[in-house]
Amino acid sequence: LKNQLDEQTVATDTVGAELDNYLSKVEADTDWNKPGTFRVFWKDGLNMATSDGAFKLKIGGRIMSDWSWLDANSDLEAMFPDKLEGETLRQHEFRRARLYISGTIHERGEFKAQYDFAGGDAAIKDLWIGLKKLPIVGNFRVGHHKVMMGLETLTSSKYITFMERAGTTALLPDPKTGFFLFNSVLDQRMYWGAGYYTPASNGYG
Numbered sequence: 001l002k003n004q005l006d007e008q009t010v011a012t013d014t015v016g017a018e019l020d021n022y023l024s025k026v027e028a029d030t031d032w033n034k035p036g037t038f039r040v041f042w043k044d045g046l047n048m049a050t051s052d053g054a055f056k057l058k059i060g061g062r063i064m065s066d067w068s069w070l071d072a073n074s075d076l077e078a079m080f081p082d083k084l085e086g087e088t089l090r091q092h093e094f095r096r097a098r099l100y101i102s103g104t105i106h107e108r109g110e111f112k113a114q115y116d117f118a119g120g121d122a123a124i125k126d127l128w129i130g131l132k133k134l135p136i137v138g139n140f141r142v143g144h145h146k147v148m149m150g151l152e153t154l155t156s157s158k159y160i161t162f163m164e165r166a167g168t169t170a171l172l173p174d175p176k177t178g179f180f181l182f183n184s185v186l187d188q189r190m191y192w193g194a195g196y197y198t199p200a201s202n203g204y205g
Contacts, residue, residue: 057103062158064095094118096157098125108132125175138183147173148180148193173197 037051045060068091072080100114114126118131128143150172152165180195 010127012029054106055103057101059099059101061097061099063097064157066095066163095163098174100126105131137181140179140181142174142179144177145180146175147197148182149173149176 037050038044038055038109040048045058047059048057049055062075070091095118096116097118098114098116100112102112102114104109104110108131109129111129112126112130114124115122116125117123124144126143126145127143128145130139130141132139134140148154151167152160153169153172157165176197178195178197179194180192180196180197182191
């Protein structure tokens with residue numbers, strides 16, 4: 001039995017080596033390994049990239065839809081007769097309906113364009129270009145984007161805990177057009193950013 005097992009092990013190793021050799025030849029002969037080859041694949045969204053990783057493109061989006069049903073009692077109907085009397089209130093709205101395209105160029109350049117159609121018209125949410133891995137300052141972006149204030153505000157609505165952000169975020173500015181520098185230090189334990197944005201409705205930049 002031991003001799004038979006040894007023979008099977010040798011045979012298995014031989015087949016494995018031949019398979020690895022075959023796969024390496026197939027990979028070497030494919031167009032994907034040729035410089036400038038562009039491939040399309042799915043990973044957390046639709047992605048496109050060159051074989052050398054110099055150019056990357058991603059297309060994505062999200063839909064967040066709110067629904068409500070309210071079966072009012074007689075007292076509540078009496079308070080709002082034009083809204084509730086004699087029927088169940090049903091409401092629906094799109095909280096977010098977004099489509100975006102983003103990417104990197106030669107690992108240093110980056111860009112993003114994101115639009116929200118929830119209100120019926122295309123509203124710009126992100127529209128910027130940037131440079132990464134710059135000496136000292138780290139990163140630079142210019143265009144329309146979130147003002148770098150408040151962790152909860154900067155966190156995407158895909159990852160916040162509740163449907164709405166905390167009420168205090170109303171005190172922070174909406175996304176604006178401008179430029180800013182930002183980077184992390186101390187092994188990403190500390191973050192800093194500085195920027196200038198176009199004047200807000202209150203007259204201050």
